[in-house]
Amino acid sequence: MQTHFSEQQKTDPAIQRAEDALRKCVHCGFCNATCPTYQLTGNELEGPRGRITLIQDLLETEAEPSPEVITSLDHCLSCLSCESTCPSGVSYRHLIDLGRERIEQSGRRSFSQRTIRGTLARLLPNVVWFRRALRFGKMLNPLVRFTGRFSSSVAALGGLVPEHIPDAKALIAPGVYPAEGEELKRVALILGCVQNALAPEIDAATVRTLTRHGCAVVVPEKSKAGCCGALPHHLGKRQQTENMARQNLEVWDLEAWDLEAIDAVLMTASGCGSMLKDYSDLLPDEPSAKLLADKVKDLSQILADLTLKVEKPLLGPSGKPLVVAWQNPCSLQHGFKEKTAPIDVLEACGLTVMQPQDAHLCCGSAGTYNLLQSEIASQLGNNKVTALLNTRPDIIVSSNIGCMTQISTTMGKHKLPVVHLAEMVDWASGGEIPGAVNNL
Ligand code: SF4
Ligand code: SF4
Numbered sequence: 003m004q005t006h007f008s009e010q011q012k013t014d015p016a017i018q019r020a021e022d023a024l025r026k027c028v029h030c031g032f033c034n035a036t037c038p039t040y041q042l043t044g045n046e047l048e049g050p051r052g053r054i055t056l057i058q059d060l061l062e063t064e065a066e067p068s069p070e071v072i073t074s075l076d077h078c079l080s081c082l083s084c085e086s087t088c089p090s091g092v093s094y095r096h097l098i099d100l101g102r103e104r105i106e107q108s109g110r111r112s113f114s115q116r117t118i119r120g121t122l123a124r125l126l127p128n129v130v131w132f133r134r135a136l137r138f139g140k141m142l143n144p145l146v147r148f149t150g151r152f153s154s155s156v157a158a159l160g161g162l163v164p165e166h167i168p169d170a171k172a173l174i175a176p177g178v179y180p181a182e183g184e185e186l187k188r189v190a191l192i193l194g195c196v197q198n199a200l201a202p203e204i205d206a207a208t209v210r211t212l213t214r215h216g217c218a219v220v221v222p223e224k225s226k227a228g229c230c231g232a233l234p235h236h237l238g239k240r241q242q243t244e245n246m247a248r249q250n251l252e253v254w255d256l257e258a259w260d261l262e263a264i265d266a267v268l269m270t271a272s273g274c275g276s277m278l279k280d281y282s283d284l285l286p287d288e289p290s291a292k293l294l295a296d297k298v299k300d301l302s303q304i305l306a307d308l309t310l311k312v313e314k315p316l317l318g319p320s321g322k323p324l325v326v327a328w329q330n331p332c333s334l335q336h337g338f339k340e341k342t343a344p345i346d347v348l349e350a351c352g353l354t355v356m357q358p359q360d361a362h363l364c365c366g367s368a369g370t371y372n373l374l375q376s377e378i379a380s381q382l383g384n385n386k387v388t389a390l391l392n393t394r395p396d397i398i399v400s401s402n403i404g405c406m407t408q409i410s411t412t413m414g415k416h417k418l419p420v421v422h423l424a425e426m427v428d429w430a431s432g433g434e435i436p437g438a439v440n441n442l
Contacts, residue, residue: 004023004025005024005025006062007021007347015286016096023092024054024058026090026092026093027054027090029051030051032087032088032089033049033050033084033092034049036083036087037049037083037084039077042382052074053075053097056075056101057075057099057101057420061100061104064106067108068396071101072105073107075105076375078098079364079366080368080369080371081332081364082094083332083363084360085336086336099238103240104266105238117371118374119239119374123234123237126370127234127246135360154241163435173202173425174205176222177221179218179219180213181217185218186218186308187217187218187266187307188218189212189217189220189264189304191205191212191220191221191268191269192222192258192267192268192274193221193269194229195230198404200407201406201422201434201438203425204270205424207422207427207428207436208268209221210306211427211433214368215308215309215310215431216308217304222254222258222259222371230246230269231243231246233370235369236371237411243284247285247291250255251281251290256293261293264297265304266298266299266304267298267299268300269298270401270422271404272401272402273337276337276338279295279337279338281294282295295442299403300340301423301424302334302340302344302346302347303338303343303376305423305427306346306347309346310351310427310430310431311352311432312406315353315430316352323352324397325396326355326399326426327355327390327398328355328399329365329390329398329399329400329409330344330357330358331405332364334402335353335362336399337414339408344399344423348423348426351430351431352430353426353430356395358392359389360389363385363386364382365412366381366408367379367383367407367408372404372408375405380412383408383409384407386412387409387416397421397426398419399421399423400420400423403422404409406420406421419438419439425437425438
């Protein structure tokens with residue numbers, strides 16, 4: 003596409019990157035075919051091609067964003083399915099990120115929207131406050147349901163409150179967990195925020211699984227210091243995202259880990275891992291950001307390199323190997339561009355692995371999306387659950403806490419266990435039965 007940026011605008015590195023992406027776009031519309039919001043509405047402004055045009059206009063004219071632009075960009079899930087489809091290699095993420103930043107800076111949102119978004123950006127990344135909010139939400143939930151007098155965001159947040167709020171003592175402690183037998187790999191595990199508040203057992207299963215298979219696991223001091231930045235990033239809060247990333251690099255103290263000796267850096271929520279991979283783009287002036295980003299891997303990629311210790315396959319109710327439906331999070335399939343490693347790992351565990359129809363489409367979780375755009379999120383959640391259940395699985399497996407929560411809360415009465423890949427491999431290789439399976 004032709005662009006019309008002024009010489010002055012082109013001095014801005016963010017505009018240079020946006021122009022690069024815009025010039026690659028040939029307006030073919032292939033991306034619309036795999037965009038979840040375009041699939042739901044058939045509306046050009048609810049697809050990537052239309053959004054790209056709106057963002058280009060916003061950046062070139064520097065006009066105030068109209069309500070139409072704000073709605074179109076707010077409805078985008080940042081799932082990056084369009085990037086995976088685009089034959090011209092358009093880096094849509096740079097465009098949507100910059101468009102969102104401009105909307106945030108414009109101050110064109112209502113007071114209530116600014117308050118909700120500001121609160122989410124502060125609350126969710128803080129494990130202590132998030133745990134308090136969950137407890138408060140548990141008390142408030144009956145009132146929300148009874149009166150229906152709260153905003154859809156508050157109601158959606160209430161829907162995330164688990165029946166059982168895990169004890170903070172379940173969090174794994176910083177330290178070095180030695181490999182069982184010969185050390186084949188050394189992995190640094192960063193604990194993060196929301197997942198640790200909702201499901202600390204996932205990281206515990208990860209440590210058991212990795213150490214059992216010859217990996218020493220280093221859990222850095224202060225690795226649960228805070229959010230990787232993905233949550234404010236989803237909200238278009240660039241400065242807060244940058245601040246969090248810089249603060250993380252400082253408190254994680256990479257030098258103390260001996261990064262040279264580490265084979266991989268891991269966060270078990272794939273959305274967070276994908277964010278860490280983007281640190282080098284986010285902080286191009288920070289050498290440690292690139293050092294870290296280059297080492298980031300998903301758990302499935304680490305496990306796919308190891309020989310799993312599975313003696314006999316887990317059996318389902320029919321006496322045949324368990325059937326699992328694999329729900330590949332967008333952050334893994336479109337962010338990491340990883341589609342095969344998790345399936346290889348699950349098959350190496352002796353499981354029968356099914357994939358749902360339209361596996362490329364988002365489940366509607368998308369960071370804070372299901373809190374802010376609950377109507378679309380719920381349609382996407384229902385579609386995803388139907389597709390997963392159509393594969394007739396015994397268990398649903400995923401690797402992102404947001405997707406897991408979205409699927410289990412959407413599933414309602416068809417409740418099947420939804421477990422993390424780490425818990426599944428732990429169980430199959432002689433470890434603990436996942437809580438979600440045990441509690442049924
Ligand atoms: S597929 Fe790529 S080139 Fe075609 S319209 Fe979409 S972003 Fe542009
Ligand atoms: S990121 Fe996802 S929702 Fe947004 S335009 Fe691309 S495919 Fe559509």
